[in-house]
Amino acid sequence: MTSILLNEIQEQGDALARLLAEESANVERIAEKIRARNIQYITIAARGASDNAATYGKYVFASFNRLPVALATPSLYTLYQTPPRLAGSLVIGISQSGEAPDILAVLQEAKRQNVPTLAITNFADSPFAQIADDVILQHAGAEKTIAATKTYTTQLLALALLSASLAQDRDRRRELDAVPHAVTRACAVDFAAEHIAARWREARAALVIGRGFNYATAFEVALKFKELAYVLAEPFSSADFLHGPIAVVQDGFPVIVIAPRGLVCDDLVNTARQLQSKGADVVMISDAAHALALGDSSLALSESLPEWLSPIHAVVPGQLLAYHLTRAKGYDPDHPRGLTKVTRTL
Amino acid sequence: MTSILLNEIQEQGDALARLLAEESANVERIAEKIRARNIQYITIAARGASDNAATYGKYVFASFNRLPVALATPSLYTLYQTPPRLAGSLVIGISQSGEAPDILAVLQEAKRQNVPTLAITNFADSPFAQIADDVILQHAGAEKTIAATKTYTTQLLALALLSASLAQDRDRRRELDAVPHAVTRACAVDFAAEHIAARWREARAALVIGRGFNYATAFEVALKFKELAYVLAEPFSSADFLHGPIAVVQDGFPVIVIAPRGLVCDDLVNTARQLQSKGADVVMISDAAHALALGDSSLALSESLPEWLSPIHAVVPGQLLAYHLTRAKGYDPDHPRGLTKVTRTL
Numbered sequence: 005m006t007s008i009l010l011n012e013i014q015e016q017g018d019a020l021a022r023l024l025a026e027e028s029a030n031v032e033r034i035a036e037k038i039r040a041r042n043i044q045y046i047t048i049a050a051r052g053a054s055d056n057a058a059t060y061g062k063y064v065f066a067s068f069n070r071l072p073v074a075l076a077t078p079s080l081y082t083l084y085q086t087p088p089r090l091a092g093s094l095v096i097g098i099s100q101s102g103e104a105p106d107i108l109a110v111l112q113e114a115k116r117q118n119v120p121t122l123a124i125t126n127f128a129d130s131p132f133a134q135i136a137d138d139v140i141l142q143h144a145g146a147e148k149t150i151a152a153t154k155t156y157t158t159q160l161l162a163l164a165l166l167s168a169s170l171a172q173d174r175d176r177r178r179e180l181d182a183v184p185h186a187v188t189r190a191c192a193v194d195f196a197a198e199h200i201a202a203r204w205r206e207a208r209a210a211l212v213i214g215r216g217f218n219y220a221t222a223f224e225v226a227l228k229f230k231e232l233a234y235v236l237a238e239p240f241s242s243a244d245f246l247h248g249p250i251a252v253v254q255d256g257f258p259v260i261v262i263a264p265r266g267l268v269c270d271d272l273v274n275t276a277r278q279l280q281s282k283g284a285d286v287v288m289i290s291d292a293a294h295a296l297a298l299g300d301s302s303l304a305l306s307e308s309l310p311e312w313l314s315p316i317h318a319v320v321p322g323q324l325l326a327y328h329l330t331r332a333k334g335y336d337p338d339h340p341r342g343l344t345k346v347t348r349t350l
Numbered sequence: 351m352t353s354i355l356l357n358e359i360q361e362q363g364d365a366l367a368r369l370l371a372e373e374s375a376n377v378e379r380i381a382e383k384i385r386a387r388n389i390q391y392i393t394i395a396a397r398g399a400s401d402n403a404a405t406y407g408k409y410v411f412a413s414f415n416r417l418p419v420a421l422a423t424p425s426l427y428t429l430y431q432t433p434p435r436l437a438g439s440l441v442i443g444i445s446q447s448g449e450a451p452d453i454l455a456v457l458q459e460a461k462r463q464n465v466p467t468l469a470i471t472n473f474a475d476s477p478f479a480q481i482a483d484d485v486i487l488q489h490a491g492a493e494k495t496i497a498a499t500k501t502y503t504t505q506l507l508a509l510a511l512l513s514a515s516l517a518q519d520r521d522r523r524r525e526l527d528a529v530p531h532a533v534t535r536a537c538a539v540d541f542a543a544e545h546i547a548a549r550w551r552e553a554r555a556a557l558v559i560g561r562g563f564n565y566a567t568a569f570e571v572a573l574k575f576k577e578l579a580y581v582l583a584e585p586f587s588s589a590d591f592l593h594g595p596i597a598v599v600q601d602g603f604p605v606i607v608i609a610p611r612g613l614v615c616d617d618l619v620n621t622a623r624q625l626q627s628k629g630a631d632v633v634m635i636s637d638a639a640h641a642l643a644l645g646d647s648s649l650a651l652s653e654s655l656p657e658w659l660s661p662i663h664a665v666v667p668g669q670l671l672a673y674h675l676t677r678a679k680g681y682d683p684d685h686p687r688g689l690t691k692v693t694r695t696l
Contacts, residue, residue, distance in 0.1 A: 044438040045391060047418060051590060066426050066434040072393060074420035079562050079589065080412050083613050088412040092390040092438050106589070209555045209582045216425050236555045236598045238584050243425065243452070244397060251687055252582045267429050341597055 017188030035169035049110035053152035057159035078106035100155035102130020190320035201328035225322030255283035266311030363534030381515035395456035399498035403505035424452035446501035448476020536666035547674035571668030601629035612657030
């Protein structure tokens with residue numbers, strides 16, 4: 005049986021290549037406009053998987069553009085009706101559907117306060133695209149299943165492209181060109197993921213650990229586990245993990261550690277060792293041999309990307325593991341229960 | 351057997367009264383200095399329970415001071431060494447010990463960039479207190495157990511006091527005076543919490559739902575469950591919950607809903623109903639009769655506080671439930687495994 009979700013996971017490389025081809029010039033133009041506004045910080049409004057993309061944005065814009073990022077709390081704009089002053093900020097709304105009403109409310113308030121607005125969405129004719137000063141289109145194509153996969157990775161790439169363009173950094177812009185192929189190659193772990201899923205098919209809870217740029221990856225993989233496989237997967241930074249949550253780990257407890265090469269890799273390797281000493285069943289996602297060697301089993305990234313771009317391919321083995329776990333548990337990955345594609349929160 | 355943790359939970363009212371008595375004049379003075387700096391937004395750096403206090407700050411400062419809050423990502427200041435530009439920001443570090451090295455790094459960078467800094471800590475002679483321009487002392491007294499209780503609620507009150515003073519809002523300042531007594535009275539659910547703990551003693555996972563001002567409460571109650579009772583408790587906003595995680599709920603699944611009176615109360619009541627229809631075992635924490643009536647059992651707040659202050663007493667029944675669950679499971683609440691009081695993250 006062909007799964008639509010599996011197809012969408014495998015299509016991600018093509019979607020990312022389309023985004024680069026279609027949006028690079030537009031994003032250059034947007035970046036020039038934003039530079040002229042001399043902003044002090046960025047506000048990002050998003051929910052669900054898009055909120056995980058926003059967390060990635062936090063690291064990218066701070067690291068390479070020296071711009072702090074505040075994640076908006078949409079309920080202040082809707083239920084409480086006490087929006088903060090946004091002077092000095094660029095406001096970015098992220099929503100694949102471009103319809104989320106609470107995120108739209110943040111963009112509307114930003115327009116009212118006359119601060120620059122940018123929408124990242126998959127739909128050119130959505131309310132988001134119509135209200136924002138500028139739009140980056142994701143070019144993910146129709147996403148027929150409910151769990152976001154290619155709409156998530158294209159959001160990450162849109163943010164990375166904006167960061168490189170804002171900084172007028174040609175080296176980093178060139179690094180983006182390797183992303184689509186690396187993402188396609190990351191699908192090679194399909195069989196290994198199926199094998200781990202069979203071992204974990206009775207699991208009802210799991211942990212997903214990441215840090216730095218891949219803190220977002222931990223959140224996104226955990227979200228896929230929850231919404232597809234109904235496993236209570238909790239995301240953690242390896243830093244916060246030492247503040248207590250490590251206590252929940254017991255023998256055989258499933259843990260995924262996102263540890264691509266980079267500055268935080270060894271920190272994650274150390275956390276993985278501590279988890280193993282407490283009996284956890286650790287799966288490493290990495291392109292670093294010493295990290296992969298550590299896992300009870302591992303999901304290897306066949307290509308290496310610079311650390312700041314690694315979240316775009318490091319999420320793929322996690323998506324595949326969530327997919328196979330869903331099937332191993334006898335659920336339908338194309339029709340998860342209790343979910344709708346456009347979430348209307350106020 | 352007397353538990354130190356239970357004593358510390360019960361001492362919270364006294365600690366909060368001390369904070370108001372000792373710090374009100376100091377905070378008035380600090381607020382005047384900050385008003386003169388004409389800041390555009392606030393950056394808060396914190397980890398663990400203090401990070402949950404920071405989340406509360408996000409709602410308070412946006413709602414009443416129209417100041418957006420960005421939560422700092424300390425690893426950008428330490429491991430990555432790419433701190434963002436902080437111009438236009440007030441930087442607040444929160445740490446009960448005043449020693450957390452990564453949070454200290456954020457304060458040091460803020461000093462270097464010549465932006466105003468404020469430390470909220472329990473120790474007057476800590477590195478935090480020495481480096482920051484100004485200090486609000488928590489006056490919680492020595493916290494002998496490892497799980498933060500009175501050091502958490504005094505951090506919330508310090509932020510609430512600062513917000514009211516910054517806004518020169520005498521009505522809100524007066525509302526603070528009711529907090530210590532309300533917190534003491536919230537301990538009255540001790541017996542009810544023990545009863546629920548007995549029912550949940552086999553639980554290995556749970557959900558804690560809150561929204562708005564009490565989003566922070568959901569995170570803090572979940573943290574107590576993890577670090578004391580080794581239950582994988584995951585916090586959620588009732589808004590995000592509809593984006594997928596509700597799928598994990600099955601028959602008898604333990605869920606705590608934090609629903610004091612206020613603008614989001616009915617939203618939480620609706621979420622609780624949805625959870626019950628999926629078979630969850632729902633415990634409501636509230637002062638609203640219609641919310642309390644909904645729970646399979648409930649933990650009633652005997653006093654009512656204005657919504658913006660409700661997180662300071664609404665966390666108490668959750669602390670008591672975590673304490674009793676820890677004992678019901680046969681663990682030692684005064685000596686949780688795998689935790690140290692001062693967490694040294696870099």
